[in-house]
Amino acid sequence: MTTFDDPATLTPAAARKLFRDGAAHPTTGWATGFTQTNLIAVPADWAYDVLLFCQRNPRPCPVLDVSDPGDPTTILAAGADLRCDLPRYRVWENGKLAGEATDVTGRWRTDMVAFSIGCSFTFETALVAAGIPLRHVDQGRNVAMYVTDRQCRPAGRLHGPMVVSMRQIPADRVADAVAISGAMPAVHGAPVHIGDPGELGIKDLDAPDFGDSVDAESGDVPMFWACGVTPQAALMASAPPFAITHAPGYMFVSDKRDSEYRVG
């Protein structure tokens, strides 16, 4: 087992090194202040569908970088390798989860195009800086994510429902959380819904589709943000022959500072 200091104080490069060496941890709270991203990589003949799907659904799928075919690097982090620097990956075949791995170098086709998509962990830093508690971090859990009954706008062969992440926020801080996240449209922006999970077709907050369930405290209000796992739901619904993604909550830690994605 690799040992390391408080993950919040790691540099992005040090975090990536740990993951490259095989450590597999959810990254919420890691390398505080640096932007984390969702990964979806597809063969080149599916790249237009993915890029158009993201353009048409910018709240769940804000694109921060797109690689050239076969190139596992990204402008978001010098020296990084998207094939092994994430803590955990998912491999998809015909829309079905074919397996998880901590390194997908051997599965990376020569025509793979990698999309780095903004992550709500980015505005979490700003929420914490404003004194807004994050229950899942305090409870040492992955954030809770849910498939909703809202359909994304389709693009070519890709379609599917929107996925959301949920945070329980004290009622008197809900407005602040809206304002803070709303100023960061490149990483999902303002919530898509506040309050009633049923309005999004979510039946049971204690049974998330991805991540962990999180305990609310008295007076908390559930807030729902569009989530970068949405492309994975589109893979399940649309069944392209092959794709590689991050495992939900196990993100790429980039060298970009969260503050670069704040508007105004």
Added chain:
Amino acid sequence: MTTFDDPATLTPAAARKLFRDGAAHPTTGWATGFTQTNLIAVPADWAYDVLLFCQRNPRPCPVLDVSDPGDPTTILAAGADLRCDLPRYRVWENGKLAGEATDVTGRWRTDMVAFSIGCSFTFETALVAAGIPLRHVDQGRNVAMYVTDRQCRPAGRLHGPMVVSMRQIPADRVADAVAISGAMPAVHGAPVHIGDPGELGIKDLDAPDFGDSVDAESGDVPMFWACGVTPQAALMASAPPFAITHAPGYMFVSDKRDSEYRVG
């Protein structure tokens, strides 16, 4: 000659109807408060290059909508036809301007993909509302646009320089103009440069590459914003076999309100 009321007070649909009937006016100041867009349409086999070029160069090329191949409609305006509802078009063959027209229905291939790209006219409304004068509007001219020596990040077969629009702004309102436009990243956002045209490789402000030259008043400072004509410069540099664009300053008038593109 079609007659009409003050163009500022026209509805977007009424403006589009005038243009569909053949009126050919620059649209600055038209249908105040409604978003205008740049058009670039290419055959489907070039669509990924254009979309990726836009993703990699979001300041000059913020994408507001992408059509399906052959579909001349847009979610930005119900009932609109992108082949005839703009006041003036440019037709491009092998990177060369092959002609201008007020209707390109006859040239619209069955696989054309239309990109609607944000326009700085959108934040002009907000500048005027804040009491910031717009010299080109007051002087009855098209905005001045210049090809810079800054290269965009290439994408596939597309490359080319960034084009900017320039506005002469009173020195004591420069900070306000930065803040106001900076809150609208979907329509070019904050300026890319303020002050010295030479820093962008612009030799003579009185000789714009597109649009009209505009007279400065004493104490004005030139401010430069990334411009949606940038894709046209990429067409010239990269020479795809065929493309259709708007003529610079002759924009599509959508039904979206400018305020929809303001963050926070």
